[in-house]
Amino acid sequence: MEMYIDPHLHAVSRTTDDYEAMRKAGVVAIIEPAFWLGQPRTEVGSFKDYFSTLVGWERFRAKQFGIMHYCTIGLNSKEANNEALAEEVMELLPLFATKEGVVAIGEIGYDDQTAAEDKYYRLQLELAKEVELPVLIHTPHRDKKKGTTRSMDVSEEHGLAPHMVIVDHNNEETVKEVLDRGYWAAFTIYPHTKMGSDRMVEIVKKYGPERIIVDSAADWGISDPLAVPKTAALMRKHGIPEEHIRLTCYQNALTAYSQSGQMEESDWLNPEPIDQRLKHAGNSVLRGGQTPRVESSSDSVEN
Amino acid sequence: MSAHIVSQKAIDFLMELLSQQAASESIDWLKNQSQEISQSTKTMKLFLAFGKASKYFDKSSLQISEVLSRDAEKLRKGFTPSSWDKLQAARSILILSFPQQDEALWFKTINQLFETGDMQELKSLYAALPIYPFQDRLIDRAIEGLRTNMTLVFDAVALDNPYPSEFFDERAWNQMLIKSVFLQRPLFLIQHADKRSNENLASILIDYAHERWAAGRNVIPELWRYVAPFLNEYRIEDIKKAIKGENLLEKQAGLLACHHSTYPNAKKLLAEFPDIQKEIEAGKITWESIGKSFAESLIKN
Numbered sequence: 289m290e291m292y293i294d295p296h297l298h299a300v301s302r303t304t305d306d307y308e309a310m311r312k313a314g315v316v317a318i319i320e321p322a323f324w325l326g327q328p329r330t331e332v333g334s335f336k337d338y339f340s341t342l343v344g345w346e347r348f349r350a351k352q353f354g355i356m357h358y359c360t361i362g363l364n365s366k367e368a369n370n371e372a373l374a375e376e377v378m379e380l381l382p383l384f385a386t387k388e389g390v391v392a393i394g395e396i397g398y399d400d401q402t403a404a405e406d407k408y409y410r411l412q413l414e415l416a417k418e419v420e421l422p423v424l425i426h427t428p429h430r431d432k433k434k435g436t437t438r439s440m441d442v443s444e445e446h447g448l449a450p451h452m453v454i455v456d457h458n459n460e461e462t463v464k465e466v467l468d469r470g471y472w473a474a475f476t477i478y479p480h481t482k483m484g485s486d487r488m489v490e491i492v493k494k495y496g497p498e499r500i501i502v503d504s505a506a507d508w509g510i511s512d513p514l515a516v517p518k519t520a521a522l523m524r525k526h527g528i529p530e531e532h533i534r535l536t537c538y539q540n541a542l543t544a545y546s547q548s549g550q551m552e553e554s555d556w557l558n559p560e561p562i563d564q565r566l567k568h569a570g571n572s573v574l575r576g577g578q579t580p581r582v583e584s585s586s587d588s589v590e591n
Numbered sequence: 592m593s594a595h596i597v598s599q600k601a602i603d604f605l606m607e608l609l610s611q612q613a614a615s616e617s618i619d620w621l622k623n624q625s626q627e628i629s630q631s632t633k634t635m636k637l638f639l640a641f642g643k644a645s646k647y648f649d650k651s652s653l654q655i656s657e658v659l660s661r662d663a664e665k666l667r668k669g670f671t672p673s674s675w676d677k678l679q680a681a682r683s684i685l686i687l688s689f690p691q692q693d694e695a696l697w698f699k700t701i702n703q704l705f706e707t708g709d710m711q712e713l714k715s716l717y718a719a720l721p722i723y724p725f726q727d728r729l730i731d732r733a734i735e736g737l738r739t740n741m742t743l744v745f746d747a748v749a750l751d752n753p754y755p756s757e758f759f760d761e762r763a764w765n766q767m768l769i770k771s772v773f774l775q776r777p778l779f780l781i782q783h784a785d786k787r788s789n790e791n792l793a794s795i796l797i798d799y800a801h802e803r804w805a806a807g808r809n810v811i812p813e814l815w816r817y818v819a820p821f822l823n824e825y826r827i828e829d830i831k832k833a834i835k836g837e838n839l840l841e842k843q844a845g846l847l848a849c850h851h852s853t854y855p856n857a858k859k860l861l862a863e864f865p866d867i868q869k870e871i872e873a874g875k876i877t878w879e880s881i882g883k884s885f886a887e888s889l890i891k892n
Contacts (some may be wrong), residue, residue, distance in 0.1 A: 336707060348741045380707075382635070386642030387709040549646070565604035 290533075291556075294516045295319040295541035296395075296456060296476060296503035299346050299357065300338075304507070305309075306513040307353035313517035316556045317356040319545060320346060320393040321424055325363050326508050332376035335363075339380065343387040354554045358392035358545065360424050361385050368408035369400070378411060385419045391548040394424025395456065398435045401428060406442070413446040421548050423448060425455045427462065437461045440469055454501065454544050459483055463491060467499060474546045476505040477515035483552075485519040490525050497535035501544065598687040600666050601722040606678045612654055613677055617647040621681055625688040632690055640685050641704060641712065648678040650711065667721050669753020669782050672675075679715035684724065691724045698725070705732065710741055713735035720754040730758050737767050744776065749781060756783035765792045772796065775889060778813040779882035785816070792845050793821035797829055806834070811845035813882050819848035822857050830860065840885055843867060843876050886889065 294310070297318045321340055322521045328333060342359040350357035358554045361384045385393060393416040398405050400567070416423045423443065428435035436455065443453055450470035458466055462557075466473040475483055475491065488502060504515035520537045533586065545551050610618050622639040651673045655663070663670045672680065686704070689698050701723075705716055720729055733755060736748040739843065747769050748755065755764060762789050771778055778783040778784065796817055800810045815833065818826055834845035846864055849857035850871045861868050870876045 290699065340707055340709075344713065348710055383642070383703075383707050386639060387647050387708065388711055587891050 290314045290517075290538075291316045292516045292537050293317045294504050294506075294513070295320075295454075295473065295501055295545060296321055296505045297513060298323060298507035299506070300341060301508035302506060302513055304353070304546070305351065305353060310513055310517075313355050313514050315355060315477065315517065317358065317542075317551070319358045319360065319391060319490065319541070320552075321360040321392075322362050322399050323365050323395055323426075323507070326422065328367055328370065329374060330370075330373070332586060336376060336380055339384045340510045343384060343389060347389055358389045358391045358551050360391050360392040361387075362394045362396045362412055362424075363408055364395060365397055365399035365405045365426060365428075368405045369402055371404050374404065374408050378408065381412070381415060382419070385415060385421065386424075388551055391545040391550045393419070394426045394452070396423065396456075397425040397428035397439045398428045399419060399426075401435055401438070409439075409477060410442060410446060413443055413448060416446065416452075417446070417542065419584040422452045422454060422545060425453060427455060427457045429457070432457075433461050437465060440466070440471060452547060454562075456503070457483075457505070458493065460487065463500075467495060470499075472501055472540065474501040474503055476503055477512070477519050478505075479510060479512045479515070479532065485515070485522045488519050488533070489523050489528065489584075492523060492528055492532060492536055497532035497540070500536045501540045504540075508577050513527075530585050597667060598724060598753050599724060601670075602684050602687050604662065605667055605672065605684050608653060608655060608659065609677060609680055609684075611828065613648060613681075622686060625684055629687040630683060630832070631689065632693065632696060634689075637689050637700065640759060641682055641891040644681045645678055645695070645711070648681040650678050651677040653677055654786050655794050659684070663732065663773070664758070668758075669734070669880065670721055671751040671782075673752075674751040674780075675718060678711065679718060681721040682712065682715040686719060687715070687722065694725060697781050698728070702732075702792060705735075710743060711741070713741070713744045714747045716745060718752060718826075720748070721752060726754075727758065729754070730763070733758065734763050734766075736786060745770070745774065746776065749776060751780050751782070753779075753782050756787050759787075761787075761789055761791065764788070768792055769795055769799065770816055771812055772799065774809050775885075776883045778816065779879045783819075784830075788817045788820050790821050793818045797826060799828060800833070809838065810812050810834075810840075811842065812840040813878060815844045815848035816851075816878050819851040819857075822848070822852040825855070827854065827860065830857070834864075840881055841886070843871075844881050847871055847876055847878065847881065 292313070292315045298301050299318060306310050322339065322342060339361060347357040354386060359382060361383065363374055368374050380577040384390065393412050393537050396409050396412045398409065413423060425439045425443070439455065454472040454474050455466045457476050457584060463473050475488055476490055477483055477485055492500060502516050502519050504511060504513055506513040506515065520533050523533050542551065542553060606622070606743055609621070628637045628640065632785065653672055655673045660673055663672050668672040672846055686701065689697065689700060696838055706710070723729060733748055737745060739745050749767055771781065788843050800814065805811045815830065822830070830845045830848060846867050848860050850859040867876065
């Protein structure tokens with residue numbers, strides 16, 4: 289069966305049905321970038337617990353469905369505009385940046401392209417250098433083209449190598465420059481608006497598979513956690529070579545994020561021998577009487 | 592032994608163990624970090640090293656000889672590093688290195704680690720409870736660890752750990768036991784479980800067995816261990832029910848409970864199964880053998 293990686297998915301907003309469907313469709317690993325929650329947080333403690341969820345519970349939850357979960361840690365651009373809070377969040381970041389399964393600093397960058405956004409974007413680029421992690425850039429949805437260029441300019445100003453930076457939410461207008469400058473170009477597939485699977489097929493036809501990454505960015509909004517496997521299926525239908533599908537829907541994400549030293553193929557191909565005791569587990573997400581779908585190493589517990 | 596001395600001895604002990612089974616560069620890094628952490632009340636050094644430790648130590652099992660296991664026991668009664676991995680040994684050294692003179696600072700620091708820990712970090716933090724200073728002030732923390740839904744974190748408190756049996760009151764102890772039963776954990780790894788068995792626990796476990804049976808499900812065979820000291824004319828009927836089925840482990844467990852009971856009718860029931868009785872008396876059927884077989888059956892299914 290084909291294997292896919294969805295390198296951008298906000299799993300905290302998704303149900304166990306989604307996890308099950310993803311696994312069935314061949315998704316073996318996901319990356320959950322730290323982002324906002326649809327409304328701004330007002331206390332630093334909310335960030336702390338959110339980050340804890342990303343490195344703890346959500347990782348555990350995903351595994352119960354046979355999916356390896358990784359995350360990126362960062363202060364998103366929207367919430368960077370609350371400067372008092374942003375200062376406190378910045379103090380938290382080093383604490384989480386070095387945790388297991390944290391594969392990048394992100395998603396960071398610009399939203400409104402304000403001075404505050406610029407300040408915390410730069411500070412986090414410095415943090416990424418210090419902890420030797422890749423960076424995931426969220427490009428703005430408004431004034432996208434200029435915002436994307438600016439994101440790369442500033443990243444270079446801070447001395448980050450393009451191969452350590454993944455630029456996300458690209459479209460036909462931004463992709464050429466991003467690729468030409470040596471960055472990873474990620475595309476978020478949205479079901480109705482913005483970037484759709486059909487357009488993605490055309491982009492891969494035009495630019496080839498090198499450094500192009502497909503993701504779903506599925507979250508609490510209208511989005512599709514199966515966007516990666518569905519796009520792969522569409523590429524197949526349009527005769528895109530199998531190797532190009534493998535690169536754009538699996539390997540490129542792995543190559544880019546494995547630069548963190550926190551993610552490798554063997555994580556899901558040959559899971560490390562877990563604590564012997566773990567294998568004895570009962571079930572949590574699985575309530576009484578149901579049979580686990582994943583093999584018995586699943587260490588789920590009842591709520 | 593004072594808390595401070597226990598911590599220092601635990602550091603030396605774990606360092607010695609790790610030195611025999613980790614790369615020398617990793618040990619150098621650890622010694623260096625431990626030294627620096629011990630000399631400052633600034634917390635960032637500890638926080639960063641605690642996270643970074645995974646780059647220097649893997650999660651393979653800590654190898655420990657029988658002689659050294661006995662040393663661990665001398666260091667701290669019930670201390671069982673044989674169930675640890677290398678990474679958690681390294682992380683424990685880092686925590687124990689942090690200055691302990693200022694109790695409030697120590698708690699503030701360790702609480703922050705608990706509140707921001709990833710799964711593996713939480714496992715380390717909870718498993719090291721018995722070698723921390725301020726033992727009697729960690730009870731709420733230990734109980735909090737049992738509220739988790741992450742099995743490996745739960746295990747770090749409940750299994751191979753002397754802390755709960757020493758510090759939990761009956762209510763907290765019973766909650767831990769019931770949740771362990773519920774999660775089908777290997778109960779034989781709970782320390783001093785017989786000593787802490789009690790009538791209330793037996794009663795709750797019997798109710799639980801009835802619920803499971805009503806739902807057409809089996810109960811974990813080790814459950815009967817905690818009912819054994821409190822068998823009476825009603826509960827013997829439950830044992831009879833448990834041993835009636837096809838499942839050999841349940842039969843063995845029910846009869847082993849009879850063996851350990853002083854209730855006369857339990858002895859009578861056991862005598863009806865001379866084959867199993869013989870094996871029990873020969874030490875071939877124990878709670879550990881039952882627990883292990885049950886765990887294996889879970890893996891197979």
